Amino acid sequence: MKTARPLKKGAKLHRRTFVRLIGWAVSALAVGGVSWLARPLVQRPLRRRLAEDHPFAVYVSGPLRPPGAVEESLFRKRCTGCYLCGEVCPVKAIRFVSGTGLASATPLVLPNTRGCILCMRCTRVCPTGALSPLEEEQADQVRMGVAVLDKRTCLPHIHRGRCEACYTVCPFKGEAIIQKGLLKPEVVAEKCVGCGLCEEVCPVPTKAIHVLPHGTKGRPARRLV
Amino acid sequence: MWYLARKTTQTLVFLLVIAAPAAALYDVAQHARSIYGESLAARRIAEMGAVPDLMVRAQEYIWGSRSRNAPPLSESLAGSPWALRIGGYVMIEPLNALGALAAGGGAAGKILLAVLPLLLLTIVLGRVFCGWLCPVHFLLEMTDSLRATLVRLGVPVRNLRLKRGVKFAVLGLGALSTSVIGAQIFPLIYPPAVFGREMFEFIFYGSLGGGAIFLLAVALVEIFLSRRIWCRYLCPGGGLYALLGSFRVVSINRVPSLCDSCGDCNETCAFGLSPMTDRTGMECTSCLECVRSCPTDALAIRLNLPGHFRPHADAASSLSGEEAA
Numbered sequence: 265m266k267t268a269r270p271l272k273k274g275a276k277l278h279r280r281t282f283v284r285l286i287g288w289a290v291s292a293l294a295v296g297g298v299s300w301l302a303r304p305l306v307q308r309p310l311r312r313r314l315a316e317d318h319p320f321a322v323y324v325s326g327p328l329r330p331p332g333a334v335e336e337s338l339f340r341k342r343c344t345g346c347y348l349c350g351e352v353c354p355v356k357a358i359r360f361v362s363g364t365g366l367a368s369a370t371p372l373v374l375p376n377t378r379g380c381i382l383c384m385r386c387t388r389v390c391p392t393g394a395l396s397p398l399e400e401e402q403a404d405q406v407r408m409g410v411a412v413l414d415k416r417t418c419l420p421h422i423h424r425g426r427c428e429a430c431y432t433v434c435p436f437k438g439e440a441i442i443q444k445g446l447l448k449p450e451v452v453a454e455k456c457v458g459c460g461l462c463e464e465v466c467p468v469p470t471k472a473i474h475v476l477p478h479g480t481k482g483r484p485a486r487r488l489v
Numbered sequence: 490m491w492y493l494a495r496k497t498t499q500t501l502v503f504l505l506v507i508a509a510p511a512a513a514l515y516d517v518a519q520h521a522r523s524i525y526g527e528s529l530a531a532r533r534i535a536e537m538g539a540v541p542d543l544m545v546r547a548q549e550y551i552w553g554s555r556s557r558n559a560p561p562l563s564e565s566l567a568g569s570p571w572a573l574r575i576g577g578y579v580m581i582e583p584l585n586a587l588g589a590l591a592a593g594g595g596a597a598g599k600i601l602l603a604v605l606p607l608l609l610l611t612i613v614l615g616r617v618f619c620g621w622l623c624p625v626h627f628l629l630e631m632t633d634s635l636r637a638t639l640v641r642l643g644v645p646v647r648n649l650r651l652k653r654g655v656k657f658a659v660l661g662l663g664a665l666s667t668s669v670i671g672a673q674i675f676p677l678i679y680p681p682a683v684f685g686r687e688m689f690e691f692i693f694y695g696s697l698g699g700g701a702i703f704l705l706a707v708a709l710v711e712i713f714l715s716r717r718i719w720c721r722y723l724c725p726g727g728g729l730y731a732l733l734g735s736f737r738v739v740s741i742n743r744v745p746s747l748c749d750s751c752g753d754c755n756e757t758c759a760f761g762l763s764p765m766t767d768r769t770g771m772e773c774t775s776c777l778e779c780v781r782s783c784p785t786d787a788l789a790i791r792l793n794l795p796g797h798f799r800p801h802a803d804a805a806s807s808l809s810g811e812e813a814a
Contacts, residue, residue: 299666340673342595390579
């Protein structure tokens with residue numbers, strides 16, 4: 265098959281080359297336009313998927329990302345779905361958004377099943393900078409999300425027994441979770457790193473403490489209580 | 490000998506994609522033992538599901554005497570070719586890096602450092618990733634015998650030919666779309682990446698995701714429409730490797746005096762190239778099937794330094810080499 269010669273200096277612009285260039289321009293514009301229109305889809309199916317995986321995710325504005333994650337929209341640009349973070353996680357706390365949507369294959373933590381132990385191994389393997397590297401000693405600088413206590417179901421708060429599960433497991437006990445009278449826990453939001461261990465161990469079936477991710481840019485996470 | 494080396498490499502990479510998540514599971518079990526003690530650890534391992542449980546049991550058999558305080562296995566080896574961790578170094582594919590750069594998230598230095606080995610490999614050796622390292626190509630090669638059986642049984646399988654340029658369109662428009670949307674698209678449509686993820690999901694969590702359907706579709710198209718149809722015409726990664734390897738130093742060349750123009754090599758080439766007329770160029774994955782099939786040993790891997798005889802140079806500049814054949 266004869267092909268059109270590429271454009272050279274001083275060469276005549278062949279009709280076929282011209283048509284081909286126009287075709288490329290049109291398809292680039294079309295794909296660019298469709299992508300531009302599809303931008304809202306990047307977030308929306310993810311939230312629906314989260315609602316299926318996580319019974320309380322309807323309240324949140326995005327997934328709870330592993331420690332060291334950059335701001336959400338930047339995270340979506342940087343994360344290439346290589347699964348290395350999930351592979352090195354020693355407690356299988358890192359799960360991945362399922363399905364075939366644009367958000368699929370990005371990592372998240374589902375604290376109602378497994379919380380993060382802040383070992384920071386995932387932050388050091390990320391090849392594209394979606395998770396910025398941290399040392400184990402820097403655990404207090406992590407801000408994955410914030411724990412929110414539901415005083416309507418928390419056992420000590422409704423006087424249904426002695427429970428200090430969340431206080432015991434918290435890596436910053438006494439700072440992030442403090443005990444008031446009668447073992448009633450309170451969360452200090454400024455100190456909470458959002459690791460989710462408290463939600464994992466909470467004995468209340470529907471969980472009395474929830475870790476909500478920090479909101480995406482300009483869209484703060486809605487509070488549960 | 491090179492052919493054997495290729496098959497060995499492919500098998501090793503394939504085993505790695507299976508072994509890495511299995512090793513990670515073993516790490517999880519070890520970690521659980523060191524933290525929670527035997528009984529709770531056993532419960533945690535059991536609740537992983539049937540496949541992970543089996544993997545841990547198998548490795549306990551293998552690593553039986555391994556110290557409990559030894560560093561985790563995934564410290565030294567993890568991932569799939571899409572992003573592979575060897576020692577403390579993470580190596581990524583050029584397509585991975587292109588997607589990350591196209592999205593405009595920054596961190597370019599880190600990405601370029603990670604992409605360097607495969608980038609240099611491709612510039613020097615050409616599109617060898619597909620033929621030597623890609624686990625999906627390895628699986629698709631296995632479907633060849635199935636295809637041959639279907640032909641023998643009289644099932645109508647086609648030999649479809651498209652334009653080779655389509656994959657460059659997929660590559661370019663995919664990069665454009667990535668940068669406009671601001672989310673990664675290539676990992677969802679690039680088979681090796683999907684395969685690595687699905688193997689991980691299956692072994693580590695005992696479940697399969699939507700990517701398995703995609704891979705199945707690729708395999709079916711492969712069997713019924715054309716050999717390596719995805720790799721030849723659609724794969725964005727293949728397109729990128731072909732472009733990067735346009736000026737490859739090593740390629741498969743022919744000694745015209747030895748060639749008796751029998752055409753066996755053209756018949757064998759799964760990519761529909763024509764080694765007999767030296768029309769291989771940047772598309773050739775150096776899979777060496779043609780070298781193996783040559784009855785007169787006219788084909789071999791050769792250096793292509795400037796000043797050397799470069800018979801394929803014309804073919805490299807034209808994308809439609811096969812139609813002329």
